[in-house]
Amino acid sequence: MASKVTFDAREAVDFAIIGSGSAGGILAKELSTAGFDVVVFEQGPYRKAEDFTHDELSVLLRGELLGGGPDVNGQTFRTDKSETAVSGPSAPARYAQTVGGSSVHYTANFWRLRPVDFKERSLLGPISGTNFADWPISYEELEPYYTRVDWEIGVSGAPGPFDAPRSKPFPMPPLPIKSSGVLLEKGAKALGLHAQAEPHAILSQPFNGRAACMKCGYCMYYGCEAGAKSSTLAAMIPLAEASGHCEIRAESAVYRIETDGKGRASEVHYYDPDGREQAQKARAVVVSANGAETSRLLLMSASDRHPDGLANSSGFVGRNLMYNAHAAANGVFEHPLNDYKGAQVSRIIHDFYDTDEKRGFYGGGGIDARPLWSATPLFQVLEGMPPDVPRWGAQFKDEMAHNFTRQMSIVASTTSLALDSNNVTLDPNNTDKWGRPSIRVTYHDHEDDLAMAKFLQDRSMELFDAAGATKAWRHPIRSTDGGEHLLGTCRMGDDPATSVVDRYHRSHDVPNLFICDGSSLVTSGRGQPTMTIMALAFRAAEHIAAAARTSNI
Amino acid sequence: MSADKNVSRRQFLKSSGTLSGVTLLRIGAPAVIAITEAACTAKQNNAAYKVLGAEEAAEFAAIAARIIPTTDTPGAAEAGVIHFFDNAFATEMSEMLGAAREGLAEFNVALGDARPGMSRFSTLTPEEQDAYLATWESSGFFELCRMMTMFGFFAMSKYGGNKDHVSWDLIGFEGNHGAWEYPFGYYDAEYTREQPGGE
Numbered sequence: 001m002a003s004k005v006t007f008d009a010r011e012a013v014d015f016a017i018i019g020s021g022s023a024g025g026i027l028a029k030e031l032s033t034a035g036f037d038v039v040v041f042e043q044g045p046y047r048k049a050e051d052f053t054h055d056e057l058s059v060l061l062r063g064e065l066l067g068g069g070p071d072v073n074g075q076t077f078r079t080d081k082s083e084t085a086v087s088g089p090s091a092p093a094r095y096a097q098t099v100g101g102s103s104v105h106y107t108a109n110f111w112r113l114r115p116v117d118f119k120e121r122s123l124l125g126p127i128s129g130t131n132f133a134d135w136p137i138s139y140e141e142l143e144p145y146y147t148r149v150d151w152e153i154g155v156s157g158a159p160g161p162f163d164a165p166r167s168k169p170f171p172m173p174p175l176p177i178k179s180s181g182v183l184l185e186k187g188a189k190a191l192g193l194h195a196q197a198e199p200h201a202i203l204s205q206p207f208n209g210r211a212a213c214m215k216c217g218y219c220m221y222y223g224c225e226a227g228a229k230s231s232t233l234a235a236m237i238p239l240a241e242a243s244g245h246c247e248i249r250a251e252s253a254v255y256r257i258e259t260d261g262k263g264r265a266s267e268v269h270y271y272d273p274d275g276r277e278q279a280q281k282a283r284a285v286v287v288s289a290n291g292a293e294t295s296r297l298l299l300m301s302a303s304d305r306h307p308d309g310l311a312n313s314s315g316f317v318g319r320n321l322m323y324n325a326h327a328a329a330n331g332v333f334e335h336p337l338n339d340y341k342g343a344q345v346s347r348i349i350h351d352f353y354d355t356d357e358k359r360g361f362y363g364g365g366g367i368d369a370r371p372l373w374s375a376t377p378l379f380q381v382l383e384g385m386p387p388d389v390p391r392w393g394a395q396f397k398d399e400m401a402h403n404f405t406r407q408m409s410i411v412a413s414t415t416s417l418a419l420d421s422n423n424v425t426l427d428p429n430n431t432d433k434w435g436r437p438s439i440r441v442t443y444h445d446h447e448d449d450l451a452m453a454k455f456l457q458d459r460s461m462e463l464f465d466a467a468g469a470t471k472a473w474r475h476p477i478r479s480t481d482g483g484e485h486l487l488g489t490c491r492m493g494d495d496p497a498t499s500v501v502d503r504y505h506r507s508h509d510v511p512n513l514f515i516c517d518g519s520s521l522v523t524s525g526r527g528q529p530t531m532t533i534m535a536l537a538f539r540a541a542e543h544i545a546a547a548a549r550t551s552n553i
Numbered sequence: 554m555s556a557d558k559n560v561s562r563r564q565f566l567k568s569s570g571t572l573s574g575v576t577l578l579r580i581g582a583p584a585v586i587a588i589t590e591a592a593c594t595a596k597q598n599n600a601a602y603k604v605l606g607a608e609e610a611a612e613f614a615a616i617a618a619r620i621i622p623t624t625d626t627p628g629a630a631e632a633g634v635i636h637f638f639d640n641a642f643a644t645e646m647s648e649m650l651g652a653a654r655e656g657l658a659e660f661n662v663a664l665g666d667a668r669p670g671m672s673r674f675s676t677l678t679p680e681e682q683d684a685y686l687a688t689w690e691s692s693g694f695f696e697l698c699r700m701m702t703m704f705g706f707f708a709m710s711k712y713g714g715n716k717d718h719v720s721w722d723l724i725g726f727e728g729n730h731g732a733w734e735y736p737f738g739y740y741d742a743e744y745t746r747e748q749p750g751g752e
Contacts, residue, residue, distance in 0.1 A: 054729035057708040179740035214732035335739030340726065342737060377707040377726055382700075391690075392620040392699055393683065397628065397723075404724035405738070 004241045009280045013037045014548065016268045016282035018254050018297065021101020022530050023517040023537035024288035025232020026153075029239045030541030031286075032246035036548060039247045039280055040240075041270055043067070043434075044097030046250035047104075049234065052223030056376045059222050065105045067097035074430035074438030077481050085427060085440045092441035092482035093292035093424070098223070099250055100233025102290065102484065103530065107220040107344050108201040108229050110155050111366065111528040112146050112535075114164040115139040116354060120523060124355060127362055130446065131320050131418040135522040136494045136503040139164055145535035153534060154207050154230040157199030162350045172204045174346070175213060179337035180408040181346030184369035187463035188349055198345040198368060201230035201530070210234060215342040217375060252278075253434045257285055257301040257310055257513070265310075265513045271434050284512040284553050286544070288537070291321065291486030291519040292439050295424040298490070298515075300437060311507035311515065316500050317490055318424040321441065322416035322524035323483035325365075325449040327457035328372060329410050330384060331469035336405040339371035349463075352456060353526055355415075363452035365414035366526045367460060372409035380404055386473050409475075410463055412456030413527025417446040418488050445479040453477050485529050490519035504547075505540040512553045516540040603643035604650060605635075608673075612657055613638050615675035617702040619682050627719040629702050637705025637714035649697070656694030 007013050014036035017024050024040060032038045044067055058064045067073070069091055076085035077092040096105045116123065118135040126132060147168045149155060156172040174197035177185070185195040202219065203212045213228040227234040240246035251273040258267040258279070265285040272278045287294045295318035301310040309317050349367040356364075373384025381400050384407065385391075389399045416422075422443045430438035454477055464472035493499025496508035505516040518533050525532060547553050602610050617629040617638070629635075642650040664685060665672045674682060689695040705714030707721075709729075715721070721728060736742035 054731075055709055056729070057704060057712060176735045177741055177744060179736075179738035182740040182744040215735070215737075216729075216731045216733065218729070333740070336725065337738040337740060338725075338727075339738065341733040342735070376729075377720065377724060378703060380724075381703050381707065392686075392702075394622050394624055397621050397624065397626075401626070401724050404726060 004246075005244050006247050007037060007039055007280075009278060012281040012283050013039050014282070015039075015284050015286055016041065016280055017286045017288060018268065019101060019287070019289035019293070019517065020099045020232065020237065020248060021095075021288065021290060021517070022103045022232060022533045023540075024286070025100060025103065025236040025240070026534055026537035027286055027288060027516060027541050027544070028246050028248075029232075029236040029243075030538065031545060032240045032243040034545045035245060036545070037245050038240070039249055039282070041252045041254050041268065042097075042099050042101070042248065042250045043253040044099065044250065046099045046248060047223065049223070049225050049227045052225040054216070054218045054222065056378050060376065060379060063091075065096040065098050065221070065223060066091070066094060073432045074427065076427045076430055076438060076440045078440075078442050079444045079479065081421065081442055085442065087430065088481065090482055092443070093290075093439050093486055094482060094484045095290050095292070095486065098233075099237060099248055100231040103201075103231040104223045104233050105221050106201075106231075106484075106530055109345055109368065109528045110149075110157070110199045110201045110531040111526065112164055112166075113139060113142075113525045113532050114162075114353065117523055117525050120355065124362065127417060127448075129419070131420065131498075133418070133491075133493065133498070133522055136492055142532075142535050142539060143167055145538040146531065148538045149531060149534045152208075152538075153201060153232075153235045154203050154210065155199055155201055155531075156204035158197040160196030160348075160350060161194050162353060170199070172207060174198065175200055175202060175204050175343050176346070178339055178342055178346040180339045180369035180371065183333065183337075183408065183467040184347045184349065184367075184410065184463060187465075187467035190466035191459075191462060193349050193351045195347040195349055198348050199531075200343055200345075202343050203228045203230065208235070213343065217340045217342055217371075219343050220375060253436070254289075254297060255300060255434065255436050257287070257297065259301075259303060259305065259310070259510065263305050263510060265510055275434070284514065284544075284548065286514045286516065288515075288517045290517050291489040292424050292441070294515060294517055294519045295489045296426060296437070296439050299426050306509065311490070311500055311509045311513055313509050314497055314500060316498065319420055319422075320418035320488040320491055321422045321424055321443060322418060322485070322487040322521070323443065323445075323480055324416050324485045324487075324524050324527045324529070325414045325445050325453040325480065326527070327412040327453040327460070327477050328475040329457055329460035329464060329472060330373070330386070330475065331408055331410070331464040331467070331472040332386075332403050332406050333408070333467075333469055334406070337371075337408055338405050339408050340375050340405075344370040344372070344375065352459070359451075359455060361448040361451040362417065363415040363448050364526055365412050365452050365456050366528070367410055367412050367456055367463070369408055369410055371407070372411060374404055374407040374409075377404065380407070384409075386471060388473075410460035412453055412460060414449055414452040414456065415526060416449050416487070416524040418491070418523070419446060424489055441482070443480065450477060450479065485518065485524070485527075487518045487521045487524050487529055490515045491522050492520045493522065504543040505536070506544075506547075514540065514544055602639045604647070605639045605642065609654065609657060610635055610639065611675045612661065612673065613698065615682065616686065616698045617705070619679065619686050620699050620702040621706055622679070626723050629706055631716065632706050632714050632719050633716040634702050634705035634714045637708070637712055638701055640713035641701065641704075653694075653697060656692075656697070660689065660694060
């Protein structure tokens with residue numbers, strides 16, 4: 001488990017990177033292979049591919065890769081600031097604590113944003129009561145980095161009819177179509193919609209020395225024991241360590257970024273694996289801890305010079321949390337789909353991506369077909385049973401036995417509007433197992449986002465009907481009490497009064513502090529954010545390295 | 554962690570059946586699931602129990618056997634679900650054992666109130682059991698039994714239940730071991746036939 005190189009905590013390294021996930025793993029690889037000395041802090045353990053299992057009880061229900069639930073992290077939730085936030089059975093901010101972060105357990109649906117996502121505010125005008133804004137960068141500016149994600153992380157796919165322009169083809173063909181994809185495509189044709197192959201951060205062929213997907217079906221929420229899922233653990237961390245300039249410091253939970261007399265970030269304070277306080281000096285700090293953890297750390301790093309939290313003169317740290325709203329409809333068919341095999345999704349529909357003012361509300365989204373609950377047995381019986389079936393007894397048993405192989409879901413994911421009232425703050429009462437103030441989430445979906453989810457669920461029910469489902473039902477849509485997409489909480493922008501980082505991810509307030517992860521997103525996209533987080537990380541790394549080389553940090 | 558488990562126990566006792574399955578599961582999950590493989594050797598239906606007495610085991614087993622009954626296919630009894638209960642109560646769910654026992658005692662006392670002379674659920678006929686169990690559907694005790702029955706039925710055998718993977722066979726799940734080949738199901742097979750070389 002030992003890293004190839006270790007650095008002395010008392011000697012300043014070039015970069016301390018906090019977080020080893022989708023952004024942190026890429027920044028670690030890019031900066032270390034460029035010759036900079038880097039220490040990566042990861043609060044979770046250093047699991048390798050061979051450590052990942054198919055143990056549904058442990059992974060899906062216990063949250064093995066999440067490091068446990070609210071009993072461990074103390075996270076709290078409320079829908080409005082007038083309430084006292086409380087811990088529920090499930091954490092409101094869900095991310096993997098393991099080297100590679102949430103790229104280890106993601107489902108690996110990899111959508112690029114489109115040009116419209118970056119400038120929708122200009123196209124549509126303001127939306128009252130929201131922080132709806134354009135990005136400071138365009139799709140065209142990010143496109144080369146999306147292409148780097150395709151080719152360096154490893155993305156399988158085929159162009160779809162509405163895709164944004166790409167400068168280079170996908171490096172690999174898409175994963176083959178599953179029965180759920182066939183049925184979605186059938187429904188789409190009947191309704192005049194366009195099903196297209198799902199792009200995945202999963203290898204459909206051997207690539208860059210890594211093995212291809214073996215179709216085990218354990219993608220969503222599980223780690224890939226074949227290394228075929230393109231996590232940063234599989235694709236980036238090995239290259240970073242091989243550079244001889246990168247130390248992965250696992251089970252090291254950062255609790256403060258210290259600043260010096262000039263207001264520059266100087267030291268990273270953390271708990272080591274034995275719970276002892278340690279400090280690592282650094283010439284620059286990169287925070288890539290995810291939209292919830294990054295916000296918490298900056299708020300915890302308040303000082304006399306930065307009384308409201310580090311890099312928070314705008315007050316925007318932690319604000320504008322966007323989860324993407326979701327809706328699910330479930331259907332059963334006459335013959336077995338066996339959709340538990342293989343990656344979750346094989347076909348998607350992007351006909352409703354753009355905002356259509358005729359719908360009467362802001363927003364757009366995507367639809368996909370996947371097993372969802374029926375990917376594994378416990379998930380199926382606990383969440384995926386039809387509402388008209390008893391919860392126990394002979395009829396329940398017959399129904400679950402019949403449905404497991406014949407069931408699929410059509411899942412919709414949508415835009416989330418940025419709101420002041422949806423945010424991450426420090427819980428005043430709870431602490432996590434390290435003693436840090438717990439993450440407190442305040443969140444209520446904007447009514448337009450729920451309306452979009454409902455609109456797409458209506459289309460999902462039509463698709464089931466057109467595809468010949470013998471039975472279909474809706475999963476109730478309600479404002480969410482948690483999620484995995486932790487977006488927007490340290491947004492990028494040109495104006496220091498309304499954003500936390502500039503267009504190159506440098507914080508407006510602290511010149512040697514960079515922030516790059518889901519928190520950087522200005523808008524939420526239509527529901528699969530990781531491709532964009534990774535592209536931003538490649539782009540940020542290029543600018544950060546250039547600045548460091550010219551002593552401009 | 555004992556404080557957390559006290560919270561779990563309170564939540565359990567106060568909870569109603571309106572909690573979703575996953576919700577209740579997650580309350581008990583850290584307890585239910587962190588059961589070590591070493592602690593999970595009981596698999597035979599006649600194996601000795603770690604913490605459950607024979608009589609209370611028979612009661613829990615009878616409840617589980619109505620939640621997933623034996624029909625023309627195996628149910629909770631054949632899967633050895635009671636050994637999941639026993640393992641869980643012996644290890645990470647040990648703090649819940651007291652509450653579960655209180656719940657069971659209350660369950661059987663109320664049975665005596667409803668049917669004078671009857672003091673053990675396990676001695677009722679299956680039809681009588683279903684009718685009585687239905688009156689408990691909204692209770693935390695029932696929900697605990699239901700959740701543990703599901704875990705014991707479907708979770709990996711190393712947790713004590715799912716003997717010989719009878720549950721997976723029942724639902725047509727060919728196992729969690731890994732590699733599969735296309736086509737997976739009826740519709741993708743048909744699609745592939747219609748589009749030779751297509752995918």
